[in-house]
Amino acid sequence: MPLIDFLKTLNILDPKRVKAFLEENENSLKLIVDGKVLSGLIPARPFPVTRPEFVIFRDSYGVDVCIIRDYRELDEESRKNLQKILDKIYFIPKILKIKRIETSGDEFLWEVVTDKGPRTFRTRGRMSVVQMGNRVVVTDVKDNIYEIEDLFKLDLHSISELEATI
Amino acid sequence: MNKSEDESEEQIPDDIKDLLNSILRENEEIICSAFGDIDENGNFGERWLFLTFERVIVIDRATKKTVEFPLNDIKSSTVKDYIGNSELLFETSRGLKSAVRFTRDRLEDFYNISKLIDKLAKKEISPKNIDPEVLRELMPKKNNVKKTQAFVWLISFLKPYIHYVILAVALSLSITALHLTPPYLMKLLLDEVFAKGNVSMLTFIVLTLISIYALNAILGAAQEYTLAYLGQKIIYNIRVKVYEHLQRLSLGFYDKMSSARIMTRVTDDVGRVQWFLTRGTQTLIISTLQIVGIGIIIFSMNIYLALFALLPIPIIIVGVPLFRKRAHRAYHKIWRRWADVSSLLWDTIPGIVVVKTFTQEKFELKRLIERMTSLVKANLKVTLLHIKFFPLLGFAISSGTAIVWWIGGYKVLGGEITFGSLVAFVSYMGMFYGPIQTISNIFEPLQSSLTSSERILEIMQVEPEIKDAPDAVEFQFKGSIVFKNVSFGYNPYIPVLNNINLEIKPGEKVGIVGPSGSGKTTLTKLLLRFYDPNEGAIYIDGVDIRKIKVQCLRSQVGLVLQDPLLFYGSIAYNIAYGRQDATLEEIIAAANAANVHEFAMSKPLAYDTNVGDRGWKLSGGERQRVSIARAIITEPKILILDEATSSVDTLTEKKIQEAMENLAKGRTTIIIAHRLSTLQNVDKIVVMDKGRIVEVGTHEELLKSGGLYSQLYKAQFAEEAAVKVAGR
Numbered sequence: 085m086p087l088i089d090f091l092k093t094l095n096i097l098d099p100k101r102v103k104a105f106l107e108e109n110e111n112s113l114k115l116i117v118d119g120k121v122l123s124g125l126i127p128a129r130p131f132p133v134t135r136p137e138f139v140i141f142r143d144s145y146g147v148d149v150c151i152i153r154d155y156r157e158l159d160e161e162s163r164k165n166l167q168k169i170l171d172k173i174y175f176i177p178k179i180l181k182i183k184r185i186e187t188s189g190d191e192f193l194w195e196v197v198t199d200k201g202p203r204t205f206r207t208r209g210r211m212s213v214v215q216m217g218n219r220v221v222v223t224d225v226k227d228n229i230y231e232i233e234d235l236f237k238l239d240l241h242s243i244s245e246l247e248a249t250i
Numbered sequence: 251m252n253k254s255e256d257e258s259e260e261q262i263p264d265d266i267k268d269l270l271n272s273i274l275r276e277n278e279e280i281i282c283s284a285f286g287d288i289d290e291n292g293n294f295g296e297r298w299l300f301l302t303f304e305r306v307i308v309i310d311r312a313t314k315k316t317v318e319f320p321l322n323d324i325k326s327s328t329v330k331d332y333i334g335n336s337e338l339l340f341e342t343s344r345g346l347k348s349a350v351r352f353t354r355d356r357l358e359d360f361y362n363i364s365k366l367i368d369k370l371a372k373k374e375i376s377p378k379n380i381d382p383e384v385l386r387e388l389m390p391k392k393n394n395v396k397k398t399q400a401f402v403w404l405i406s407f408l409k410p411y412i413h414y415v416i417l418a419v420a421l422s423l424s425i426t427a428l429h430l431t432p433p434y435l436m437k438l439l440l441d442e443v444f445a446k447g448n449v450s451m452l453t454f455i456v457l458t459l460i461s462i463y464a465l466n467a468i469l470g471a472a473q474e475y476t477l478a479y480l481g482q483k484i485i486y487n488i489r490v491k492v493y494e495h496l497q498r499l500s501l502g503f504y505d506k507m508s509s510a511r512i513m514t515r516v517t518d519d520v521g522r523v524q525w526f527l528t529r530g531t532q533t534l535i536i537s538t539l540q541i542v543g544i545g546i547i548i549f550s551m552n553i554y555l556a557l558f559a560l561l562p563i564p565i566i567i568v569g570v571p572l573f574r575k576r577a578h579r580a581y582h583k584i585w586r587r588w589a590d591v592s593s594l595l596w597d598t599i600p601g602i603v604v605v606k607t608f609t610q611e612k613f614e615l616k617r618l619i620e621r622m623t624s625l626v627k628a629n630l631k632v633t634l635l636h637i638k639f640f641p642l643l644g645f646a647i648s649s650g651t652a653i654v655w656w657i658g659g660y661k662v663l664g665g666e667i668t669f670g671s672l673v674a675f676v677s678y679m680g681m682f683y684g685p686i687q688t689i690s691n692i693f694e695p696l697q698s699s700l701t702s703s704e705r706i707l708e709i710m711q712v713e714p715e716i717k718d719a720p721d722a723v724e725f726q727f728k729g730s731i732v733f734k735n736v737s738f739g740y741n742p743y744i745p746v747l748n749n750i751n752l753e754i755k756p757g758e759k760v761g762i763v764g765p766s767g768s769g770k771t772t773l774t775k776l777l778l779r780f781y782d783p784n785e786g787a788i789y790i791d792g793v794d795i796r797k798i799k800v801q802c803l804r805s806q807v808g809l810v811l812q813d814p815l816l817f818y819g820s821i822a823y824n825i826a827y828g829r830q831d832a833t834l835e836e837i838i839a840a841a842n843a844a845n846v847h848e849f850a851m852s853k854p855l856a857y858d859t860n861v862g863d864r865g866w867k868l869s870g871g872e873r874q875r876v877s878i879a880r881a882i883i884t885e886p887k888i889l890i891l892d893e894a895t896s897s898v899d900t901l902t903e904k905k906i907q908e909a910m911e912n913l914a915k916g917r918t919t920i921i922i923a924h925r926l927s928t929l930q931n932v933d934k935i936v937v938m939d940k941g942r943i944v945e946v947g948t949h950e951e952l953l954k955s956g957g958l959y960s961q962l963y964k965a966q967f968a969e970e971a972a973v974k975v976a977g978r
Contacts, residue, residue: 086885087836087840087843087882090839090840090842090843090882090912091835091836091839093842094838094839094842128851128856130850130851131822131834131856131857132854132855132856132858133858134820134822134858135834138834140838140851142851146848146851148847151835151838153834153835211860211862211867214860221855221858223855229854229855
């Protein structure tokens, strides 16, 4: 079957024609698309690291309902509503400063300051620190995820700590 | 790969040449020759075969016995492959005759000659107008790299950095010159300052000494950096060149040479070459200059003493290489013993369940102790070797020095030379032995890095077998495939496919079944043009695939392997691998079609999840589905599915099956099936056995005919039933 047939089933929405509202439980959303109501939707990011603006909306059974390519193009109110749920589902603190990275055995001990507060965690293995362009994603041994938005915007001390390790 | 052997064997010995000239008629020309290494009594020996336009002549070198086979008497020629040896046989009017026997070393040469003789005998080619191209094609291709050639190739990498090379040499020379100054200052100190009380000279000497050491440190750092820079640049260039070349080479090359060997050449061999180009040549030049420089100084200071200084040199020149040779063997032994220990660990730690199940903990411990004991012994042996050699060498050198003190002492007392001169002389002498030791030490690594460069060059000289024909075309496939009289073998003398004829219409679904080793996978490799058939041709939409651009062909033929390989990177990266410009929506659509979406979205980083090296972080079924998505996104016109044999659970199997069906819809599809139950929906089933197509038909037709397919089907059906009964 040609790919185009599968593409058609994705239901990609134009953010300009979508309004998003928080539902009462504040865990799901209601979308109004051209007057049509889609309720009980839970947003998910298929590319949380590389393209966090791309959002899939799924029903309570986990079935994809529709897609918005860039949710930042939603109107202010809708974007805030969506952001609120996304922030809860995707707790990915942004690392603002690296105080030190120490090696202990085959693990690294990180002491950092994030936008959600200071934090100490351990990473293990080559794949725990993945660099994509200037962005760095760090996954600790407990599968918590941290992000450095732009490696070169960190202060010099943080950069030198990071460069000495990875 | 045995170059030296090949070289000697290619040269026809003079006695054979003389004998041959006496046999050859006027104007009789030799087309080609080959050397058989088993004599007529079945012992190792030398028999030479010569092919002329009229006959085949075989000469035994020891007995000078000659056998002839007129070409017009030969009906066919074959090579029979036995165990450890093979035989060239001619079918003649007097029956089957043995021409030459040879070991497997010579198999390729004789296979090619046999093919040529066979074609001549069957009059497929005429001896009168034999095409030199054909001859070259048939003759074995020798790949000889000469040492000088490798050397020239290596030096060519230095060329763009010649100013750095000059800088490095200049720095080294300056450092050497600086090293030679302190002993002279010492002489001045003793003779001028202490003996004559020249105080201002003392200040001068101290200041000069400080400046020398400071300059030495600066120049040393500059030299170190220049060498490192040069080394890194060169190694970078060589690795990029080699990797670029490796990407161009055909699969045939990778079959002949294992991945591990190729990787060693890119990593270890290149590393050794770097050493040669930077440190090796530098050390050689500098040490030689040092020896000459110090030699001149000590001989000009006092010839008589200098002659005594030469005494320990023979011991160094003979002893050091001898020690290296022994040490090399001893270190190699340690390495092998260590490999024994680590292989045991690699077996038993991951396999601990088996060890514990069979309660063999004590047994394994005993094995480890045995191996560790050998390792300890091997290590101690190296230590003993060092203890035996170095004190002896040190003693020889010190004795030389003692003798010079002794004789020089008399000369100082006799007023012939000053005390300062003697001290300076002894210092220079001490500096003299260092470079001699270095040079004796350096020859072996120098040799091995040259060998490394030969091995790299050997790869660089391999030409890709599969290349675009000059008149190759590009077009959109409709999807019809025709195999016409196709024969093929990875080794041309062991055919894997024999006279395959098959027609597949656009959009048709064809299943290929047969016992393992029947040539199913090989058939698809030929379609992708990983190899070219030895005989016959494959057509897509009526065009011989050798006349289609390789890029055009492979981009329209999708392949899903039974054990798919993914690359280090995210799931999205792996899906988009076949089409780097795919959009995010296309990636998701392909993932939906291949049943990847669900499991991808269940992971915290979803499509950004890293799959690990070779995809190990995903399960077998997940890997399989990602590889199907990877094929879907390229929208191939022709699809080859190698059905997974690996045991996956029924649900996963269903999901993979579904993904494959999504992929196959509307495309010409070839399914290599291992489970016959999956073939009931295909348009036609091709049954293969021992490289031939033995049956073609639909499932029902083949069942009815009662051939190989029905046997396979019944066997599998019985097996499945048995499993079900056992399961109950």
